[in-house]
Amino acid sequence: MANSPELYLLISGLVFTIGLVGLIIRRNPLVMFMSIELMLNASNLAFMTFSRFSEQVPGLKGGPSDGPVFTFVVMTIAAAEAVVGLAIIITIFRTRRMVDVDALTELKG
Amino acid sequence: MQFDSMILTLILPVLGALLIGTMGSRWGRNSAAVVASGSIFLSFLVVLCNLWQAWPNPVARSVDLWKWASFTLDSGTHDIYFGIYVDALSLTLMAVITGVGFLIHWFSTEYMKGDPGYTRYFCYLNLFIAAMTLLVLANNFALLIVGWGGVGFASFALIGFWREKPSAAAAAKKAFVMNVIGDIGLMIAVFVLFQNLHTLDYATVLHDGLDTIRLDSSRGQWLPLVLLGLLVGAYAKSAQLPLHTWLPDAMEGPTPVSALIHAATMVTAGVYLLVRTHPLLELSPAFLQMVAVLGAITALYAAYCALYQTDLKRVLAYSTMSQLGYMFLAVGVGAYSAAIFHLVTHAFFKALLFLSAGIVIHAAHGEQDMRRLGGLYKDIPYTAWMFGIGGLALAGMFPFAGYFSKEAILHAAHGHIVLYLIGAVVALMTAFYTGRAFFMTFFGPQRVESPHLPGGPTVISCTILTILSVVAGFFAAPFARFLTPGPEAEGFEIHTDFTFEGIVITVLVAASILIAWALYGKGQPDKFGRNVTHNNFVRSGLQVDAAYLMWANGFRDLGRLCAKALDKVFTTLLPGLVGSSFWGMGKSLTETQTGQIRHYMVSMMLSVVVLLFYALLVGGGSLL
Amino acid sequence: MSEFLLVFAALISVGAAIGVISSKEAVHSALYLTVHLLGVAALYLFLHHQFLAVAQMLVYAGAVMVVFIFAVTTLSPHEEPLKLMDQNGLPLVGVGAGLFAFVGLAWTYRNSALTNQAPVEVSGEMVPASQFAYDLFGPFLLPFEGTAFLLLTALVGAIILGGRRRIGDG
Numbered sequence: 063m064a065n066s067p068e069l070y071l072l073i074s075g076l077v078f079t080i081g082l083v084g085l086i087i088r089r090n091p092l093v094m095f096m097s098i099e100l101m102l103n104a105s106n107l108a109f110m111t112f113s114r115f116s117e118q119v120p121g122l123k124g125g126p127s128d129g130p131v132f133t134f135v136v137m138t139i140a141a142a143e144a145v146v147g148l149a150i151i152i153t154i155f156r157t158r159r160m161v162d163v164d165a166l167t168e169l170k171g
Numbered sequence: 172m173q174f175d176s177m178i179l180t181l182i183l184p185v186l187g188a189l190l191i192g193t194m195g196s197r198w199g200r201n202s203a204a205v206v207a208s209g210s211i212f213l214s215f216l217v218v219l220c221n222l223w224q225a226w227p228n229p230v231a232r233s234v235d236l237w238k239w240a241s242f243t244l245d246s247g248t249h250d251i252y253f254g255i256y257v258d259a260l261s262l263t264l265m266a267v268i269t270g271v272g273f274l275i276h277w278f279s280t281e282y283m284k285g286d287p288g289y290t291r292y293f294c295y296l297n298l299f300i301a302a303m304t305l306l307v308l309a310n311n312f313a314l315l316i317v318g319w320g321g322v323g324f325a326s327f328a329l330i331g332f333w334r335e336k337p338s339a340a341a342a343a344k345k346a347f348v349m350n351v352i353g354d355i356g357l358m359i360a361v362f363v364l365f366q367n368l369h370t371l372d373y374a375t376v377l378h379d380g381l382d383t384i385r386l387d388s389s390r391g392q393w394l395p396l397v398l399l400g401l402l403v404g405a406y407a408k409s410a411q412l413p414l415h416t417w418l419p420d421a422m423e424g425p426t427p428v429s430a431l432i433h434a435a436t437m438v439t440a441g442v443y444l445l446v447r448t449h450p451l452l453e454l455s456p457a458f459l460q461m462v463a464v465l466g467a468i469t470a471l472y473a474a475y476c477a478l479y480q481t482d483l484k485r486v487l488a489y490s491t492m493s494q495l496g497y498m499f500l501a502v503g504v505g506a507y508s509a510a511i512f513h514l515v516t517h518a519f520f521k522a523l524l525f526l527s528a529g530i531v532i533h534a535a536h537g538e539q540d541m542r543r544l545g546g547l548y549k550d551i552p553y554t555a556w557m558f559g560i561g562g563l564a565l566a567g568m569f570p571f572a573g574y575f576s577k578e579a580i581l582h583a584a585h586g587h588i589v590l591y592l593i594g595a596v597v598a599l600m601t602a603f604y605t606g607r608a609f610f611m612t613f614f615g616p617q618r619v620e621s622p623h624l625p626g627g628p629t630v631i632s633c634t635i636l637t638i639l640s641v642v643a644g645f646f647a648a649p650f651a652r653f654l655t656p657g658p659e660a661e662g663f664e665i666h667t668d669f670t671f672e673g674i675v676i677t678v679l680v681a682a683s684i685l686i687a688w689a690l691y692g693k694g695q696p697d698k699f700g701r702n703v704t705h706n707n708f709v710r711s712g713l714q715v716d717a718a719y720l721m722w723a724n725g726f727r728d729l730g731r732l733c734a735k736a737l738d739k740v741f742t743t744l745l746p747g748l749v750g751s752s753f754w755g756m757g758k759s760l761t762e763t764q765t766g767q768i769r770h771y772m773v774s775m776m777l778s779v780v781v782l783l784f785y786a787l788l789v790g791g792g793s794l795l
Numbered sequence: 796m797s798e799f800l801l802v803f804a805a806l807i808s809v810g811a812a813i814g815v816i817s818s819k820e821a822v823h824s825a826l827y828l829t830v831h832l833l834g835v836a837a838l839y840l841f842l843h844h845q846f847l848a849v850a851q852m853l854v855y856a857g858a859v860m861v862v863f864i865f866a867v868t869t870l871s872p873h874e875e876p877l878k879l880m881d882q883n884g885l886p887l888v889g890v891g892a893g894l895f896a897f898v899g900l901a902w903t904y905r906n907s908a909l910t911n912q913a914p915v916e917v918s919g920e921m922v923p924a925s926q927f928a929y930d931l932f933g934p935f936l937l938p939f940e941g942t943a944f945l946l947l948t949a950l951v952g953a954i955i956l957g958g959r960r961r962i963g964d965g
Contacts, residue, residue, distance in 0.1 A: 069801070069802075069805060070838065070842070071904045073805050073808055073809060073838070074900075075897055075900040075901055075904065076809050076812075076897070077808060077809060077812045077831075078896070078897075078900065079893045079894070079896050079897040079900070080809070080812045080813055080815075080816060080893075081812070081816075082776060082889075082892065082893045082896055083816065083889055083890050083892075083893035084815060084816030085772060085776075085889075086769060086772060086773055086776070086885065086886060086888070086889025086890075086892065086893070087816070087885075087886040087889050087890070088816060089769075090821055092821050092824070092825075092863065092866055092867050092870070093815070093816065093818075093821055093824045095863070096815050096824055096825065096828045096863065097815065097816060099828060099855075099859070100812050100815060100816075100828070100831065103831070103832065103835050103855075106835070107835060107838060107839075110839060110842050110844060110847070111842065112907075114842045114843065114844075122926060123843075123920055123921075123922050123923070123926060124842075124843045124844065124920070124921075124922035127926070127927070127930040127934075127935070130844055130846070130847055130922070130927060130930070131927075131930055131931060131935045131938065131939075132938075133847055134847065134850065134931070134942075135938050135939075135941075135942050137850065137851065137854055137855060138854075138942045138945065138946060139942070139945060140855070140859065141854055141855070141858060141859050142945055142946055142948075142949030143949070144859050144862055144863065145862055145949055145953050146949050146952045146953055146956065148862055148863065148865075148866040149952070149953050149956040149957055150956060151866065151870075152866055152869055152870065153956055155870050156869075156870075161870050161871070163767075163768045163769060164767060164769070166766065166767075166768065167765070167766040167767065168766060169764070169766040170764065170765055170766030170767075769885055770885070773885060773888055773889060773892065776889075776892045776896070777888075777892055779896075780892055780895045780896050780899060783896070783899040783900075783903070784895075784899055787899065787902050787903065787906070
């Protein structure tokens with residue numbers, strides 16, 4: 063099982079779906095952000111899996127290096143995005159009583 | 172550009188009209204009158220010179236002056252020239268137009284003296300003469316149409332001369348509209364002619380090209396259309412049934428105008444047209460038959476209506492219609508010279524009648540209703556004599572001019588018994604209503620106070636016309652010879668020998684006049700003028716006019732209805748629909764902008780899922 | 796044994812993920828997320844990439860989660876109970892979309908060349924960090940520098956967003 067990609071891909075799919083569902087059904091913006099992190103992680107896992115189980119490149123250990131590099135980049139991006147996004151959320155919700163995205167209706171119409 | 176002396180007859184009136192139109196107000200009334208009358212007199216002299224040269228056997232000549240238009244079609248290049256055609260027919264008509272026209276100009280110098288529009292009058296009058304000259308002298312159909320339209324316009328301007336009078340304006344409009352109907356008919360005829368013959372030249376169409384038409388097997392498709400168009404044009408211009416209702420109303424214009432345009436010249440344009448195009452008409456005997464029949468019917472109808480008229484000028488208007496019917500009858504039976512001869516004599520005595528009627532009206536201070544005239548013989552005896560002679564000429568009494576021309580026509584109609592009988596009956600009716608008009612106006616108790624007496628020009632011009640009305644008849648034979656275009660030409664004889672029927676009719680005519688004297692000589696009340704239903708019905712021209720009015724009003728009302736309804740639909744409903752549908756669409760689209768993040772997310776996700784499935788299903792995985 | 800550990804790590808990841816989205820308290824969700832991240836780090840180890848496993852633990856479970864916890868504690872959330880039918884059935888639609896997404900993903904993975912080819916001979920060695928470093932500064936230098944630029948941008952943005960208090964904004 064450790065030597066075939068199915069399990070990893072299954073986990074990746076499941077976590078991605080869970081993140082997706084969580085994004086829709088939760089109203090707390092922070093939890094929505096965490097769901098986004100879940101989805102990013104799932105995609106990272108998929109990257110790693112595909113790179114690991116692809117055709118091996120001579121000279122490199124553990125498959126082509128596209129997967130890990132891209133995972134690294136995504137991690138960085140996720141970190142940066144988390145910081146900036148949370149800063150925005152705090153700015154918006156600092157003065158409100160209810161931390162609920164459904165209350166943000168200024169762009170209606 | 173070749174020079175032909177007859178061009179002067181065209182240039183002079185145009186010049187006159189231009190001068191009066193531009194300088195009239197500066198030069199003064201007398202100058203306007205002199206310029207106008209002078210130009211026509213000079214034209215008349217030119218015509219006389221040409222007549223002198225051409226007598227007794229004229230050679231027809233067609234002079235192209237300059238190239239007017241050029242068309243390049245598949246069949247080649249076709250040119251239309253501005254040119255004149257001088258032959259016996261056009262010279263005859265020119266003599267009438269310029270001669271009688273000059274006399275009427277002269278008459279008008281005194282008659283229109285007090286009128287504020289004096290100079291405008293002479294400008295229009297010259298314009299009319301110019302247009303009529305062009306009509307008669309044109310050597311191709313295109314130019315004919317120009318002249319045709321020109322006289323229509325001049326008629327409109329002159330009928331509606333007293334612009335502030337609503338009845339005059341309405342009459343002018345009616346005349347113009349009916350003339351336009353005729354114009355359209357004429358134009359369609361000319362278009363079809365050009366389409367099939369590729370030329371509009373008289374010389375080609377009416378002489379050289381006849382064989383081409385005879386041999387053309389498809390002529391049955393287009394020739395009737397041409398002939399019909401010509402007839403429509405002629406009927407509108409000459410006020411024949413059914414396009415006749417404008418003529419009685421045209422009496423709203425000044426009396427000299429009625430004399431010139433609606434007795435002597437413009438209304439005869441229809442007769443001229445048919446005589447000019449008689450080679451084409453002869454190709455279809457059915458059409459000629461129709462012309463004769465309609466002519467007779469119009470003559471009868473007009474004579475009947477004339478009996479019931481109470482307005483002096485209207486009697487003369489219906490009388491003109493009736494006499495024109497005679498001319499068309501003559502054309503229909505192929506007696507072209509007789510028709511033209513009657514045209515000439517009729518110009519003389521009808522102009523005389525109208526002008527003396529003008530003197531009467533002036534004497535009666537504008538009164539035209541015969542029931543309010545009477546006893547004028549005592550005040551203007553000379554005018555009474557002239558009117559009487561004109562009336563006798565009209566009635567066809569021997570030895571006046573009308574007798575000879577009417578006899579000629581009746582003789583020609585000899586072969587068609589019904590037409591002959593109608594002609595004879597009309598002659599009797601003519602005598603009667605003329606007598607009635609004469610006696611009601613000049614005899615009986617005097618109903619006019621201090622009548623205004625006529626002056627020199629009016630009397631002298633009428634005198635000249637009187638003389639012509641007396642003597643013109645004796646020139647029938649030389650005139651017929653003059654008109655005959657060639658040795659083999661048929662239909663150009665004028666028979667003036669005494670026939671048994673002729674004598675009978677003359678006796679009956681005399682009897683009719685005597686009956687009229689008996690009924691009206693002492694100023695008895697007029698049975699025909701009474702205000703009863705039948706009388707009013709006939710007086711209104713058998714309500715033909717009213718029927719046309721209903722028809723026209725129908726269109727007007729339909730137009731108004733459409734305007735209201737359609738307007739509402741197109742300016743309110745439709746734009747409203749379009750606008751509101753767009754607005755509705757926009758509004759429903761704004762419903763999707765809820766401002767809720769989660770809604771947007773859901774739509775994004777659904778889109779991604781849909782795209783994913785699309786790629787999987789349709790692309791078979793190859794898209795991934 | 797390693798199989799057992801693999802399954803264990805997998806279960807922890809998925810279970811923690813479910814916990815993230817279903818907790819009533821935001822702090823609980825944050826803690827669940829941390830556990831999930833650690834589980835994924837373990838999975839990276841099973842995929843023979845030690846550098847990324849450590850990076851995951853340090854960056855994600857370390858730095859990012861600190862920021863999250865900070866944000867959670869700054870705001871005082873009031874979470875209402877989760878209803879499936881509020882907002883015109885939006886949650887239901889969401890779950891449905893999610894299921895569809897899962898099916899789609901499964902199908903995609905099924906069709907991918909990877910799962911259809913013959914099993915690859917993988918060596919049991921870890922990928923050394925040096926190899927990763929050589930890749931990063933070698934063929935993948937451009938993405939690396941791009942990421943650096945991105946970090947700079949985020950830094951500037953965060954400072955601007957965080958520092959507006961003085962002007963009377965926020």
